[in-house]
Amino acid sequence: MQPTDGPLTFEELQLATRNRGMPLEALRYDITPVGLHYLLIHFDIPRIDVRDWRLTISDFNEPVALAYDEIRALPRTTLPVTMECAGNGRARLHPRPLSNPWLNEAIGTAEWSGTSLWPILERAGLPRDTAEIVFRGADPGIQGGVEHFYERSLTPAEVQRPEVLLAYEMNGRPLEPQHGFPVRLIVPGWYGMTSVKWLTSIRTVTVPFTGYQQTPAYHFTGSEDEEGEPVQRIRPRALMVPPGVPDYFSRHRFLDASRVAVFGRAWSGSAEVTKVELGIDGVWSEATLGESVGQFAWRSWSFAWDATPGEHVLSCRATDAAGAVQPIEQPWNYQGMGNNSVQTVAVTVR
């Protein structure tokens, strides 16, 4: 389907009503309540009876099949992780790639509990000729004309990171069906597509994996025919809680002239966020940074704005320790991936 500047299509609406975003006022919480965390489900939420469910680890030296209780009995780790969909910002591109039409809200930070993946794979014994490890979800469907189970791969170097988890709890409770019950992968720092939900199997392959969700999907590419570069780590982004009160339908903001605390969160999957700036009518000033919620989670920021009567446009942008900074305008790409161009909020000050 060709990208368009036309009106929102019925198919985009159909996806948008299933895959909800996080309302930006929820940037207030260090840890996003489960019901406010964004959701992205390509096919249907599978129904899994945990008594029959096994995680099979095959094509390793010593294959195993683990039951839910066996995974829960392994050493437990809890990590706050900011997760973002790679398609976040897609609907702000011109022309608009046709898929879930995210603006800015495909984001959330949860406290994931589970067990570190690598000790399990190490025990199963990674064959010497392993190129990649493939993670399969229980959800089948058809995308791009290809019928498949949702599957993604990682290299041996990536799965050895101790923070890569087999997660069975979100914010201290068993995963809800929509977030991957009984067990999902969590890959901190990478865009959300890597964190495979409803895991059923882990296997090794001797050549790089080319299942649909790995290639052609999730690539920065200029056209349908080009392969492009794989999408991996989360680009830096700052978002603000839109200040004042909204008009119901337009979401335009209104507030009274005063000193206003503008605040939000910022994150990056590659390096710590070291600077957030607030733009007021195109003039940038540095905001005050709060502590990070965790090594793999967002940090808060705030700025005291002397709001004077009139029409104003606020924006915010993050810079990370690797020197990456959010662009004002984003180079276009065919799948609408990684659009971290700055958020803008129009405000009427009375």
Ligand SMILES: Nc1nc2c(c(=O)[nH]1)N[C@H]1C(S)=C(S)[C@@H](COP(=O)(O)O)O[C@H]1N2
């Ligand atoms: N099995 C499976 N895993 C999946 C998906 C999916 O459709 N099926 N969607 C992926 C994508 S694109 C994202 S952004 C995250 C979203 O996770 P959440 O819904 O828990 O926020 O899950 C990922 N894992």
Ligand SMILES: [Mo]
């Ligand atoms: Mo996603």
